[in-house]
Amino acid sequence: MNHPAPAAVLWDMDGTLVDTEPYWMAAETPLVESYGGSWSHEQALQLVGLGLDQSARILQDAGVRMNEGAIIDHLTETVMGDLRTTGVPFRPGARELLSELRAAGVKTGLVTMSLRRMATHVVELIDFDAFDVIVAGDDATRPKPHPDPYLQACELLDVAPEDVVAIEDSPNGLRSAIAARTTSVGVPLMVSLAGVGAHVLWPSLEGRGLADLAEVHAARRAREVRA
Structure with a gap:
């Protein structure tokens, strides 16, 4: 079954998009x-x-x-x-998924606790137009695990948080995405994400595409409707 794409996909940077x-x-x-x-x-x-x-x-x-x-x-x-x-040390599958999202016209945002100049530096090293917006640590009204960074990105993109997928590698990042009411995808790297509450945990983004994100998002929304 083909599911509609989320309104936007928001990415953490360090440990999620890039292995920094x-x-x-x-x-x-x-x-x-x-x-x-x-x-x-x-x-x-x-x-x-x-x-x-x-x-x-x-x-x-x-x-x-x-x-x-x-x-x-x-x-x-x-x-x-x-x-x-x-250069940019992409995590496995991250560049390919991000490129697919851009080709499909899905809005994308980078939501990171690194400084804006650091985030901008990474984005400028990517060899395609990767993100519509950046919310960095010095932009956020409150840092992760508060929902503010993700809510700010949603506001900038003019999308409802409930219509968005967020991809994270850390417990604090996931807590932020969950508190913002996004569909959360956990892709652990350095620390375990077990028990944090992600809607799905994937060991890697390798082989994952827009259809996978749409399926996770649709399943989450269906569970909420049943509840």
């Missing part, structure tokens, strides 16, 4: 160590999906004697530099 989490972790470790601290993989995982201001405060607790803004700027510039060298 290792870049952030690689930037965090030497920063903490430069102040005589230590930074484990487990500590780095705590920052996945957090707003940068929250991450900066955690790094301060780990011994980094810089203000929040300076920490955010340092990490952002370091990761942007790495991306200039390596």
